Amino acid sequence: MKMMMAPSPAIIAHLPLAISPFGGRQDGALCFQSVGAFCYCIDPAKRNERFHIGRELGFLDRSRRHIAARSDIVRNGTPEAAFPFSEASFGPKARGVYFYAVNAVVAIVLFVLMVVSHPFVLLFDRYRRRAHHFVAKMWATLSITPFFNVEVEGLEHLPQPDTPAIYVSNHQSFLDIYALLTLGRSFKFISKTSIFLYPIIGWAMYLMGVIPLKRMDSRSQMECLKRCMDLIRGGASVFFFPEGTRSKDGKLGAFKKGAFSVAAKTQVPVVPMTIIGTGSIMPAGKETLLNPGSVKVVIHPCLMGNDAQVLCNQARNVIADTLERQR
Helix, strand or coil: CCCCCCCCHHHHHCCCCCCCCCCCCCCCCEEEECCCCCEEEECHHHCCCCCEECCCCCCHHHCCCCCEECCHHHHCCCHHHHCCCCCCCHHHHHHHHHHHHHHHHHHHHHHHHHHHHHHHHHHHCCCCCHHHHHHHHHHHHHHHCCCCCEEEECHHHCCCCCCCCEEEECCCCCCHHHHHHCCCCCEECEEEHHHHHCCCHHHHHHHHCCEEECCCCHHHHHHHHHHHHHHHHCCCEEEECCCCCCCCCCCCCCCCCHHHHHHHHHCCCEEEEEEECHHHHCCCCCCCCCCCCCEEEEECCCECCCCHHHHHHHHHHHHHHHHHHCC
């Protein structure tokens, strides 16, 4: 790219400036377009001393209506807040709409299979509900195949399908569920009670035996852990996201001990997993966007023990180490 020198202050003084009043204080740097392909940022405190060529040279010269304000709040915020015109291109939005459209069509068709088979599932496989999980695997696979691939490493570390276990992993995105369902294992997730009200998806979760939880409700938490132990004793497996919620910045959060307490009390193996890539494809809080990319699920060797805190530390360490190596 050819470098262009910023005009002198004398020239700038004679340029017609158009500054949009965003309201409030304007004690930060103001970024505005004057002429041509230049965008100048002027610090009001040093108005006659420093001039900078703006970052948006490629498109801000289309119209003088493109004006932005950057304050102290923006400096301490995110790049998206500082440069609102450069984010959220049409591609990710279009893929997001297409993704949910495919999801809806596939879910409606496969939900009928769940409803038809449900009486037989309750009669012959009340705890594991393998038929429903097979349908869920089909739904997840058909939904994500047009958009991204899931690579699985360490399949040899999975327990036998009929062996109950506690599965745990990091949690970065709504897409984590899809990636995990493609493994085809009949583990029960734990979900907020409000999700069960969603048409089709929430109803399917109910048929699959997903465990409801009211956050910040100690009684609901105790009932959830009791339900998990009942499922384990009945031969089913349970999946936990020990962070409790999705990571907003991609960093691994602190692990809660609930999953590991269940494992220690029931003496079943803990299977740590690391999910890589979902956070960049569909970041937490931006579920309407779907960026290109790929997903990798790393399955680690099983952990056994009687001490919930030790199991918790071991699982978090192996997941954290894997995430660090992938950077």
